[in-house]
Amino acid sequence: MQSLAELALKMHESVDLTDEREVKKFIGFTQVGENLIGVRRRATRLMEEDALEIGPGGIVTPRRDPFGLYIIYGGTPHHTCNLFGYWHINDVDEVYITVGGKNPDDEATRLILMRYPKSGERDMFAWYCRECVALLHCFVHETGSLGFETFWKAESEAVRIFNSDATLRRCKNCGAEHPLGYRFMANKNSVEEEAARRIW
């Protein structure tokens, strides 16, 4: 079993963060050995409280240690505001390391590391009511069996299904209507879906 320090070192060795072309290869996650590595870059102010989780206490901002490291444990619904238009639930842990700039508008970098999913391990794309946190809809994808290269196509299909059926977006518990979902890649979204990105 690798320690967190070893995992961080592995990411450091695998991605040259000074090379923008190299970084771009990791935007949509790239397999490195038995792991998947992703890189995000946004303004520091956008990185500070953009990651949310759902657990026994409802929707929370995960606690981070002083070095900006935290772990999304497998099975935990998590959502990155204005970046992913759904709650992601996967069966593997995700390690986040976020290094911010000095000023709010300075660019921050987040490294995301997770083990490549094994057969039987899945990704789910879910939507929770923004009022009462009831689960509205959840699309299940067998990533471990089908390979991570199918992930983004599954994401697109999950968003398409959620957005095409108004009954899925209406909460059966409290009646609140959920905004449209949206895909990570802006060029895959309609104008309306991109507008939803600004909402949540």
Next chain:
Amino acid sequence: MVQTDTNTGTEWRTVCALADLPVGRVHAIRCGATIVALVRGADDQVFALENTCPHRGGPLAGGKLVAGEIACPWHGFRFDPRTGAATVPTPHAPATSIPVRIAGEDVQVLVN
């Protein structure tokens, strides 16, 4: 109190009175050393699930009813109280259903 059915040899434990189970919510009811999630339907049928969500082990008895389904309080995964089948998301492993019967005014849960 545990009652043995002389025809089948099955044992049923009285866990509460039917009158103690209002319709429209999930009840956490002690059954021996464990807790079960009980739901009373509008037709006075009562259903029980084990108190463990198959997703990440959340306490189903602490959940709420959403569209007649038990929603786990941890991550909102939902299950049909009648069968334990997962309803959101699907496909997903089911919760474990426990047989229940009404004996007079009492609710009894199968213990073996």
